[in-house]
Amino acid sequence: MFVSKRKYEEALTKITDLELKLQKIIVSTEAVNELKIKANNLESEILIKNTDLSTLDSQMADKQSKVTDLEDKIKVLANELQAKSSQSLHLDNEIKNFSERRVFLQKSIDELLNEQKAKESEIDRLNKEIMEISKSSYIKCNRQPKS
Numbered sequence: 001m002f003v004s005k006r007k008y009e010e011a012l013t014k015i016t017d018l019e020l021k022l023q024k025i026i027v028s029t030e031a032v033n034e035l036k037i038k039a040n041n042l043e044s045e046i047l048i049k050n051t052d053l054s055t056l057d058s059q060m061a062d063k064q065s066k067v068t069d070l071e072d073k074i075k076v077l078a079n080e081l082q083a084k085s086s087q088s089l090h091l092d093n094e095i096k097n098f099s100e101r102r103v104f105l106q107k108s109i110d111e112l113l114n115e116q117k118a119k120e121s122e123i124d125r126l127n128k129e130i131m132e133i134s135k136s137s138y139i140k141c142n143r144q145p146k147s
Contacts, residue, residue, distance in 0.1 A: 003011075
């Protein structure tokens with residue numbers, strides 16, 4: 001089999017073209033494989049990030065639950081404080097009333113003591129008068145001749 005030079009060159013050119021195309025396909029395949037690897041790596045990173053996000057969502061829900069619990073406790077404490085403030089105001093009013101009553105009672109006691117002193121002074125004065133009358137009666141009785 002004898003092949004002409006021209007056919008040989010054409011075949012050689014076709015082979016070279018096919019080799020170039022094959023080389024391009026190999027390079028493209030390698031690039032596609034690299035892109036697949038990068039895509040897989042990105043997918044793994046996305047899965048990790050999604051897991052991280054799920055963890056963060058769970059932590060956020062826990063923290064929100066704690067915040068809600070704290071808000072409820074604050075409301076309870078605020079209500080207790082309001083009740084204690086009302087009770088304190090009521091006690092303050094009672095203390096004020098007791099103080100006013102104490103002042104009134106102290107004034108009454110002072111007035112009664114003053115009245116008692118005045119009566120004691122009056123009793124002392126009357127006792128002195130009685131003593132004077134008794135002395136004078138005794139003296140009169142003793143001066144009169146006995147019959």
